[in-house]
Ligand SMILES: *[C@@H]1O[C@H](CO)[C@@H](O)[C@H](O)[C@H]1NC(C)=O
């Protein structure tokens with residue numbers, strides 16, 4: 023995609039959002055509504071807007087500067103930057119029907135929910151059906167909570183649900199007023215933490231780090247208007263959680279600057295949470311296999327985990343137990359384009375978080391080239407003081423990922439008094455690292471192609487100069503998304519390769535949510551997990567009788583593997599590629615489809631018990647059971663060791679209309695044949711709601727191989743399309759590993 027065209031198409035929208043922060047503080051953006059158009063010609067209508075504006079501002083020039091939008095097609099009106107007295111004067115004019123300061127409804131802040139289609143204006147979707155999460159109780163095991171955050175204001179909430187049995191465990195800087203009708207309970211677990219880690223921490227549920235507040239507000243934060251990244255104007259809009267009316271129960275098990283979470287503390291938290299009466303458990307932590315979660319799931323409490331941030335390396339996914347939902351992270355349709363203007367007037371676009379532009383830094387600055395690697399030794403040879411430095415990620419980027427070198431380069435360049443940094447790297451998102459530039463030093467990330475153009479200009483100009491414009495917020499269909507984030511941990515799982523992990527992907531890049539009293543971006547599968555936890559909470563409300571396995575199935579089988587243009591979702595990495603089930607499980611979450619999946623792959627809790635027992639107390643048939651884990655009735659099939667042929671059984675349960683006929687649509691993994699029997703399934707009212715079928719895979723190529731991927735989709739010919747991902751690996755010789 024051409025970034026500059028994306029830039030220009032979003033420019034108008036963006037102006038509306040950011041300009042209030044870069045103009046005279048005493049003026050703000052007002053929307054002036056003037057009703058029906060008085061003229062057919064839009065130019066005449068616009069001219070009349072300028073006349074009116076000029077009449078209050080006093081000069082034609084002033085009104086040109088002030089006008090942001092002229093509405094001239096469907097109705098008449100405009101948006102303009104006005105002082106309060108100008109606004110008052112305008113409001114008195116007979117042509118003006120109404121006039122109000124611009125507000126930031128529905129915009130882009132917790133943009134991720136709009137991106138997922140969970141919009142407040144949506145009358146038919148999951149959010150509405152679940153009454154915005156009213157009274158569901160979400161347990162969050164994390165680094166605690168910042169109770170004063172506006173996201174947890176309990177205004178307008180009824181009494182705490184009577185079934186709640188938890189408590190408000192007070193501590194340092196956290197008395198009983200920290201709990202309210204929104205944060206209905208808190209507990210903290212510091213017993214297995216060293217004094218070293220607890221030093222400087224609040225010995226209470228208060229969140230000294232911010233991570234727990236961020237995740238909790240992403241799940242259940244109420245609506246907070248007019249927030250932006252560090253209140254600097256980027257991504258400004260309304261912050262809210264996916265289940266904005268849900269109640270929050272906080273279990274602090276993670277402590278210290280590195281947010282270390284003790285396994286014992288986590289287990290204690292799970293134990294308490296089950297007893298307290300949470301409806302969903304959300305854990306943005308790991309890796310590790312938290313066996314205690316089985317007790318929550320067998321009691322009907324779904325458990326959601328993050329997949330980990332070790333990607334794009336294969337076999338790094340954590341939290342791989344079959345009964346939990348493991349979440350990968352994706353990007354959303356929001357970027358932060360930042361214009362770079364070279365001395366020859368060429369304009370190029372990078373990404374930045376440069377929102378505190380000063381007049382000094384907005385002038386042209388001398389550009390110097392720090393070259394490839396741009397390491398300390400190289401930088402020591404050039405005087406970067408007061409200059410903008412162009413740096414390229416090391417040429418062997420695969421060995422030293424940009425995110426490893428960028429923080430050091432920023433420290434060094436800023437320490438040497440540079441005016442700015444342009445950092446070239448392969449296309450991958452790592453904007454958060456730019457927080458080290460504090461929004462006040464222009465630090466722009468560009469790809470190698472743009473870096474080459476800047477470098478060519480610098481090499482052929484005696485005194486090359488460059489100007490960096492303040493970062494804008496671009497949102498919408500011009501932004502290629504979702505994409506699996508580079509950092510998102512990838513499958514297959516190493517402990518149980520026959521269990522597909524991750525299960526699902528959700529937004530986790532540059533998510534704006536509460537942090538202390540402010541709102542800040544954070545990225546990670548930690549941010550993706552709460553998106554799924556919120557959807558699970560809403561599904562629990564709409565379908566209180568569904569088991570955790572049914573909820574997981576509904577989410578996985580309705581996920582999307584293509585973007586809104588029908589293009590396959592991609593996974594970032596080196597190189598970028600089409601995403602497969604080891605990147606995103608069933609695909610990208612589609613909340614409004616998950617509410618009505620048609621069919622589900624349910625699982626009897628006794629299956630979980632059997633699995634658990636075969637690990638901890640293996641008996642008779644456990645060896646063959648563990649060798650055939652692909653027979654677990656999960657909404658996915660992974661056969662890690664196909665020799666000639668294998669038959670896999672699954673059972674589907676109809677949760678849609680009593681009468682329905684489904685047809686199997688197969689996409690066989692490359693190199694094998696795949697068949698399904700029966701391939702047509704009819705449900706009749708009065709008949710069984712569950713049907714068992716078998717899937718047979720036969721290798722066609724006798725090749726010791728890697729995994730190939732496919733899918734099985736049951737379609738009823740109208741609204742339901744129940745898709746499960748498939749991964750199969752052919753093994754010919756036991757003693758030859760995949761790395762051969
Ligand atoms: C409880 O904590 C809040 C916020 O930290 C504080 O304003 C209030 O004075 C405290 N109340 C008592 C009784 O200590």
Ligand SMILES: *[C@@H]1O[C@H](CO)[C@@H](O)[C@H](O)[C@H]1NC(C)=O
Nearest residue numbers: 123124125248249253254255
């Ligand atoms: C929105 O936030 C900005 C920046 O913090 C502030 O200047 C502005 O007055 C706020 N507007 C409203 C309507 O609260």
Ligand SMILES: *[C@@H]1O[C@H](CO)[C@@H](O)[C@H](O)[C@H]1NC(C)=O
Nearest residue numbers: 388404405406407408409439
């Ligand atoms: C580096 O450049 C700055 C600005 O041009 C200048 O003030 C400074 O003296 C130079 N430092 C050295 C060590 O040359």
Ligand SMILES: *[C@@H]1O[C@H](CO)[C@@H](O)[C@H](O)[C@H]1NC(C)=O
Nearest residue numbers: 432436437458459460462463
């Ligand atoms: C950002 O702020 C921190 C803390 O105030 C400071 O140490 C650092 O030098 C600043 N970085 C830049 C690029 O100004």
